[in-house]
Amino acid sequence: MATLVIAEHDNKTLKDATAKTVTAATQLGAGVHVLVAGQNCSAVAAAAAKLAGVGKVLLADDALYAKMVAETMETLILSLAGGYDAILAPATTNGKNYLPRVAAKLDTPQISEIVKVVAPDTFERPIYAGNAIQTVQAGAGKKVVSVRTTAFKPAAATGSAAVEKVAAASDPGTSKFVGEELSKSERPELTAAKIVISGGRGLQSAENFKLLEKIADKLHAAVGASRAAVDAGFVTNDYQVGQTGKIVAPDLYIAVGISGAIQHLAGMKDSKVIAAINKDEEAPIFQIADFGLVADLFKAIPELEEELTKLGA
Amino acid sequence: MHRTNSGRLKTSVSASLADARDELLIAGPFSQGISNAMKVLVPVKRVIDYNVKVRVKADQTAVDLANVKMSMNPFDEIAVEEAVRLKEKGKASEVVAVSIGPAQASETIRTALAMGADRGILVKTQGEVEPLAVAKILKAICDAEKPDLVITGKQAIDDDSNQTGQMLAALLGWPQATFAHKLELEAASAKVEREIDGGLQTLEVKLPAVMTTDLRLNEPRYASLPNIMKAKKKPIDEKTPADYGVDTTPRLKVLKVSEPPKRQGGVKVKTVAELLARLKDAGVL
Numbered sequence: 173m174a175t176l177v178i179a180e181h182d183n184k185t186l187k188d189a190t191a192k193t194v195t196a197a198t199q200l201g202a203g204v205h206v207l208v209a210g211q212n213c214s215a216v217a218a219a220a221a222k223l224a225g226v227g228k229v230l231l232a233d234d235a236l237y238a239k240m241v242a243e244t245m246e247t248l249i250l251s252l253a254g255g256y257d258a259i260l261a262p263a264t265t266n267g268k269n270y271l272p273r274v275a276a277k278l279d280t281p282q283i284s285e286i287v288k289v290v291a292p293d294t295f296e297r298p299i300y301a302g303n304a305i306q307t308v309q310a311g312a313g314k315k316v317v318s319v320r321t322t323a324f325k326p327a328a329a330t331g332s333a334a335v336e337k338v339a340a341a342s343d344p345g346t347s348k349f350v351g352e353e354l355s356k357s358e359r360p361e362l363t364a365a366k367i368v369i370s371g372g373r374g375l376q377s378a379e380n381f382k383l384l385e386k387i388a389d390k391l392h393a394a395v396g397a398s399r400a401a402v403d404a405g406f407v408t409n410d411y412q413v414g415q416t417g418k419i420v421a422p423d424l425y426i427a428v429g430i431s432g433a434i435q436h437l438a439g440m441k442d443s444k445v446i447a448a449i450n451k452d453e454e455a456p457i458f459q460i461a462d463f464g465l466v467a468d469l470f471k472a473i474p475e476l477e478e479e480l481t482k483l484g485a
Numbered sequence: 486m487h488r489t490n491s492g493r494l495k496t497s498v499s500a501s502l503a504d505a506r507d508e509l510l511i512a513g514p515f516s517q518g519i520s521n522a523m524k525v526l527v528p529v530k531r532v533i534d535y536n537v538k539v540r541v542k543a544d545q546t547a548v549d550l551a552n553v554k555m556s557m558n559p560f561d562e563i564a565v566e567e568a569v570r571l572k573e574k575g576k577a578s579e580v581v582a583v584s585i586g587p588a589q590a591s592e593t594i595r596t597a598l599a600m601g602a603d604r605g606i607l608v609k610t611q612g613e614v615e616p617l618a619v620a621k622i623l624k625a626i627c628d629a630e631k632p633d634l635v636i637t638g639k640q641a642i643d644d645d646s647n648q649t650g651q652m653l654a655a656l657l658g659w660p661q662a663t664f665a666h667k668l669e670l671e672a673a674s675a676k677v678e679r680e681i682d683g684g685l686q687t688l689e690v691k692l693p694a695v696m697t698t699d700l701r702l703n704e705p706r707y708a709s710l711p712n713i714m715k716a717k718k719k720p721i722d723e724k725t726p727a728d729y730g731v732d733t734t735p736r737l738k739v740l741k742v743s744e745p746p747k748r749q750g751g752v753k754v755k756t757v758a759e760l761l762a763r764l765k766d767a768g769v770l
């Protein structure tokens with residue numbers, strides 16, 4: 173039986189996380205179908221149909237799914253689950269929200285945040301903030317798996333699957349979307365950016381974070397933060413990188429005024445190259461940084477900006 | 486700012502001093518008598534302290550938890566805090582802390598009681614219990630206790646599954662509000678602001694419901710010494726999974742637990758210009 177991948181999108185664009193989850197799904201060896209649940213999201217379905225390895229796209233286009241509320245996603249996915257051996261979703265806040273409900277209703281354990289498919293029923297996943305890797309084998313029954321997308325390459329857009337409409341499922345009517353406050357930014361998304369520059373408590377204020385934003389704009393980078401910087405109100409929650417925030421693995425991660433606590437490292441230590449700027453030469457971040465600069469960030473960051481300008485960035 | 490989420494109960498106190506104080510503090514909960522106040526259930530998990538760096542056992546079967554400091558899962562402290570605040574505001578009448586785990590999980594329940602929960606339920610288990618089994622036990626407890634709101638942590642910092650609350654909600658057929666940033670409780674519903682990838686989202690869920698906590702919902706209190714003593718007299722019911730008819734046999738098989746690839750520290754550079762040059766050489770700029 174085939175594998176069902178639940179798409180991550182915002183009704184307009186298909187997120188990179190979906191293409192990466194499709195890659196994990198193809199490694200299970202069976203056919204891959206993608207479910208796009210949303211409202212007025214046919215463009216998303218069309219994009220999903222182009223992903224290599226996808227055999228069919230199921231489109232549930234209904235107001236019920238506009239915000240992927242967990243209770244309605246649960247009934248929809250359960251209405252389709254019979255035809256699948258495995259159900260995969262990216263470990264985004266959406267995936268983390270609805271997927272365990274599906275697993276519970278199917279009476280099957282969920283395997284969270286896999287980073288590797290060892291065999292169709294065996295997966296690797298980090299535990300203890302990434303300080304250990306567990307190899308876990310699913311039992312009989314359907315597999316419900318969330319995927320840490322930084323561990324998989326996106327499927328190429330070389331396919332041409334058919335899009336099939338599916339009916340909306342029942343509405344439990346127990347929860348209602350009230351509103352949202354989304355961060356607006358012209359910069360790339362934190363989890364998809366090739367370069368991330370993150371600031372910590374060392375930045376001291378929201379005002380000072382603008383220093384990082386200037387650099388980010390020159391490098392086409394995303395801006396991230398430590399929990400301490402978010403708790404202090406320098407930036408909003410969606411900037412947090414770490415065990416309990418976002419997991420990132422860009423080509424280059426620049427940590428500025430961040431000490432390097434285990435919980436922060438858990439979110440960025442799989443970056444290809446790590447650079448750190450910290451005034452304390454004993455800061456733990458230097459133990460994992462490829463390039464460390466011991467300096468006062470208030471001197472180093474303006475200098476960095478200047479150098480980048482010289483380089484024509 | 487930099488709070489330690491642990492060790493707050495480790496101070497030992499002379500019993501006589503404590504007993505003397507206890508008399509003064511045993512006065513009834515001040516929310517008593519509020520007619521439509523709710524019952525809140527808070528599952529609390531005993532986990533490795535967040536400051537401990539774990540090591541994988543040489544035989545690659547698990548991580549080494551021998552003689553490691555254990556504490557309440559930090560997200561569960563936030564859950565207890567939120568529940569106790571509801572009680573202090575007169576919105577909740579009773580806060581019940583539940584833990585599923587070994588005998589020592591009673592310490593975790595005591596921590597919750599010292600923070601202000603009223604009573605505890607310890608479901609004693611041996612070995613690992615998967616989130617689905619935890620959720621099934623919690624469901625049976627909810628069937629018996631009939632809480633209006635269950636507040637769990639969004640994830641336990643050991644297994645990082647981020648499942649239990651959602652599974653419980655599904656098994657009960659209740660709505661959920663995960664990753665809560667702010668809670669406004671009304672008579673028959675809850676308005677919850679949630680931390681999502683793009684920012685914040687507000688949902689309104691009908692009660693009864695399950696809510697899971699995120700980091701910025703509140704800052705948990707430290708239990709005061711008198712409250713720690715008072716907590717010793719609060720009741721903890723002991724149960725087993727069999728009492729709830731739940732089979733906790735693991736459904737997943739752990740084949741191996743291994744060390745992740747180690748990242749080597751690199752070089753220190755002297756100047757910003759050198760940093761840039763190195764990054765260019767590395768091909769990432």
Ligand SMILES: Cc1cc2nc3c(=O)[nH]c(=O)nc-3n(C[C@H](O)[C@H](O)[C@H](O)COP(=O)(O)OP(=O)(O)OC[C@H]3O[C@@H](n4cnc5c(N)ncnc54)[C@H](O)[C@@H]3O)c2cc1C
Pocket residue numbers: 371372373374375397398399400401412413414415416417418428429430431432433434435436439449450451452455467468469470487490535559560642
């Ligand atoms: C349950 C739980 C979950 C958590 N989840 C996360 C998470 O997901 N992500 C996360 O990041 N943290 C998380 N944490 C918090 C984590 O433990 C640390 O407290 C946090 O990462 C510290 O942030 P920081 O490095 O910015 O601050 P600090 O540790 O205070 O470090 C600040 C650094 O800035 C440097 N500095 C100061 N001034 C300057 C200057 N002028 N120039 C250069 N350097 C300077 C200092 O030398 C220091 O190293 C979590 C904690 C708990 C308990």
Ligand SMILES: Cc1cc2nc3c(=O)[nH]c(=O)nc-3n(C[C@H](O)[C@H](O)[C@H](O)COP(=O)(O)OP(=O)(O)OC[C@H]3O[C@@H](n4cnc5c(N)ncnc54)[C@H](O)[C@@H]3O)c2cc1C
Pocket residue numbers: 308527528529530531546547548558560561583584585586613614615616619636637638639640641642643644645646647648649650735737738739
């Ligand atoms: C295959 C497998 C192997 C495992 N191996 C190990 C191991 O070697 N060593 C080890 O220490 N752990 C291990 N665990 C983890 C342990 O069994 C976890 O307690 C269980 O999986 C729950 O996951 P979680 O706590 O990460 O759930 P989450 O869904 O992340 O927890 C969220 C919330 O649910 C509530 N909750 C969860 N569990 C409990 C509980 N027991 N009592 C009360 N409330 C609770 C809390 O409010 C918590 O904040 C393993 C788990 C699995 C599935």
